[in-house]
Amino acid sequence: MxxxxxxxxxxxxxxxxxxAAVADDVRAHGLTVQNGTFVDGYGREVVLRGFNISGEVKLAENGFLPFASTADAQATAQAMRRLTGANAVRFLISWAGAEPTRGQLDTTYLAKLADQMKAFLDAGFEVLPDYHQDLYSRYLFNTGSWYSGDGAPKWVIDAGHYPQESCGACVHWGQNVTSNAAVKDATSDFWHNANGVQDEFVNQATQTMQYLHDRLTSDEFAGIAGLDPWNEPYAGNYDSNQNSQSWEQNVLWPFFQRFRQAMDTAGWQAKPAFIEPNMFWNANISFEKQTGGFLDTGAIGSRYVFNTHFYDELAQSGVLMPGKAGDGQYSNDFGTIRDRAGALGTAAIVTEFGHPMSGYTSDKTPTVDKAMYQGLDSRLSGANWWSHPAQSGPVLSGTQWHWDVYSGQHHELMNDNPDKVQTTADGWNGEDYSAVQNGQLRQDSRLLDRLYPAAVAGxxxxxxxxxxxxxxxxxxxxxxxxxxxxxxxxxxxxxxxxxxxxxxxxxxxxxxxxxxxxxxxxxxxxxxxxxxxxxxxxxxxxxxxxxxxxxxxxxxxxxxxxxxxxxxxxxxxxxxxxxx
Structure with a gap:
């Protein structure tokens, strides 16, 4: 010693x-994207690591807010920092919470949301707000349904007059994306701006961003990393002669350009838009992955960030990957993320990754999550790192899904049905991903509290x-x-x-x-x-x-x-x- x-x-x-004092003050200068990396005000390359906050936004029990109170948010920020050393969170926003009535923002919701964001900003976190949706909206689903969604408010669904929802023999909630006619039609309507619904979403998002800009102090606003306009986009229904590649280029990319303009209008000019590719790009099982990832946009530049997710659907199947993950399991997958960001001329971030904490494939979780973190750190396997470190590639930023302080203690009326109260795990569609429960880590602290280069001078x-x-x-x-x-x-x-x-x-x-x-x-x-x-x-x-x-x-x-x-x-x- x-x-x-x-x-x-x-x-x-x-x-x-x-x-040390200089480093403490770095956030006042904000983050930008330069030469394919996040850069702080001192010119240092920055790596963001943390968690999603949180699945609670998918639930109605706390009014689509991440936390029941600001005090819970403050305690969570301190605990996350202490237990994991995280420096960033992806912070979910609900459209249903922000605009429950068409054309009218719920400023009470936004005030509580801002105060909960401040808990993390004041604790030194970079905060990435994310307009979250899964299966488009909870209001598409019947009170007796096996599944639920989140995202769009009830008035959007009421205006659409969608068919009776049904996923048939689906065994996983995600199958609703391609099997549930109501979900598909409603999602397609959004992209086609039926009933002016996309216009209204962009209008309320502009007002919400303006509200946050005005309510946060300049130092707090400097800690906002950017904004994720739409979680896991998918066409719903492709038009004739359209596939994921042409849909991304002709429909999704123009939407992101439009949202970029809204950010500028709301005072977010210096913040990048964290844009996601077609949702099927996020896994390692779909044939559609080969025709996604913004292949036709050219260089999108530093005002956008290539923002993807990664889940191992082979491992989650329990059949297609019968064993556990090993050294270099995801080197190619995460290498592809680096390559797409490089081709697009911007930085990459993986804002969701992880594996179920319970269920019949949860025995794989320690190895799968280790392999995912290994993929974030380097594009090489451990066996090859010392002999070929020059091929390591940039260290990727990432936020694990997810951190839910109410894990296992929910009281969610599924689709507003008092006879279907969800209390276990995430309280949503049978998922169980939270890295924490009852104030304790559920995963090995060696895995979650990691050495990482938070800021590199050079x-x-x-x-x-x-x-x-x-x-x-x-x-x-x-x-x-x-x-x-x-x-x-x-x-x-x-x-x-x-x-x-x-x-x-x-x-x-x-x-x-x-x-x-x-x-x-x-x-x-x-x-x-x-x-x-x-x-x-x-x-x-x-x-x-x-x-x-x-x-x-x-x-x-x-x-x-x-x-x-x-x-x-x-x-x-x-x-x-x-x-x-």
């Missing part, structure tokens, strides 16, 4: 306390994190340090570790990594380092840099640290040659 103390003392002598060339999370009693180690680096391997041992390689730049703010709260870190780097709580601050400096953050079983000696540092210094330049 004395060696680590010496390293930190030297770092403190260089950095002092000013860089450009990230490669990053990896071996979390050593558990599947039951089995430690999942997918990225061991190779035997060709014995000094580094000896220090890492069987503990968690992460490696960041970056091309540094001079600046007023340091590179900042979130460090898990319980990780007693040994840091080996070519730049000085200091730790401030759960933040590791690395001095901003031009040139190629590396940092190893590990938790050795015993304090390494000075000679061990020197040997590992020399080993990493030899490895980093050759291993990252050609990285972009």
């Amino acid at each position: 004395r060696a680590l103390i010496a390293v930190l003392a030297a770092a403190t002598a260089v950095l002092g306390t000013a860089p 450009h990230t060339l490669a990053f990896t994190y071996e979390d050593r999370s558990r599947d039951g009693s089995q430690v999942l180690t997918w990225n061991p340090v190779p035997s060709s680096m014995p000094a580094t391997s000896a220090i890492v041992g069987s503990g968690r570790y992460g490696v960041l390689v970056w091309q540094g730049s001079a600046g007023d703010a340091p590179t900042e990594l979130h460090v898990p709260a319980d990780l007693n870190a040994t840091v080996i780097s070519d730049v000085t380092a200091s730790r401030a709580g759960d933040r590791l601050l690395l001095a901003a400096s031009p040139g190629l840099h590396f940092a190893l953050v590990a938790e050795p079983a015993a304090s390494p000696s000075d000679s061990q640290l020197t040997a590992a540092r020399a080993e990493l210094a030899r490895w980093a330049p050759s291993a990252t040659a050609g990285a972009s």
Whole structure:
């Protein structure tokens, strides 16, 4: 430990306390998109990590608000930060809550929504508001239905005169998207602006954005990352000679351009629109994935973010992927996300991912979620990372689905039916995804409280994190340090570790990594380092840099640290040659 103390003392002598203060103030400058990454006001590349808040918005029990009270929101923000080190949340908004009567905003709803957002903004989170919908609207469904939806208000459905809803022999709520005529017709009507419904949605969204802009302080508004205009878009019914690719280009993309103009009108000019592709692009099972992802738009630029979801439908089937996930399971899938964002000329974010916490495939959840986080960190498998880190690609931002403080304690009248009170799990269509319940994490804290590069002064060339999370009693180690680096391997041992390689730049703010709260870190780097709580601050400096953050079983000696540092210094330049 004395060696680590010496390293930190030297770092403190260089950095002092000013860089920490600068880092605390970073959000006042807001985020932009530059060169395919999120960038803060100090020019640092930013990675957003956190959760969705939350499935409660899908329910009527709290008036389509995420929380029953602002106090619950404040407690949640503090707990999420403490337990996971999250720095961002995707914050759901309900159209039904915002405009229950056509042409009239419910300012009481919006005031409560803004106050609950402030709880996270004031705790230092980046907040991404999301206009959420699933199956278009709960008001399409009968009181005795097996399923429910969320999104559009009742007046929209009343004006549509849709057929009796039925999904037939559907075994999963998502099948309503393509099998329920009422859902399909109503969704199609939105995209065709039947009864002026899309006009009205954009009008109320403009007013809602203006309301939030005016109600939040300038510092709070700086913490708004942008806006997600429409969750998981789908055509409902394709027109003749139309497929997902042409629908995206001719219908969805113009809608997003229209919404972009609404954001500008409402004072959100500096905020990007986080736009989602056809919903079938979000999984690994649909043939339609090959004709989605905005293939025909060309470069969309920095005023938009490529915003996708990822769920492993093969694993959820229980049949198509009979075993568990392994090292590099989603390297290709998340590599495709990086490639599409690169082709579009913007940054990427995965705003939903995860796997059920209960049910007959939940035995896969520890490995599936680990593999998804691995895919966010790097496009490489652990087996290939040390030999080819230059192919790592950018570190992806992501928000896991989801964080529900009322998990297992709901009292939701399903489709307003007092005889169908939903209390278990998420309280919605039998789903159970919440990472937390009764104030406790339901997943391994090693998986959720992760090392990640929150802000890099320069450009990230490669990053990896071996979390050593558990599947039951089995430690999942997918990225061991190779035997060709014995000094580094000896220090890492069987503990968690992460490696960041970056091309540094001079600046007023340091590179900042979130460090898990319980990780007693040994840091080996070519730049000085200091730790401030759960933040590791690395001095901003031009040139190629590396940092190893590990938790050795015993304090390494000075000679061990020197040997590992020399080993990493030899490895980093050759291993990252050609990285972009």
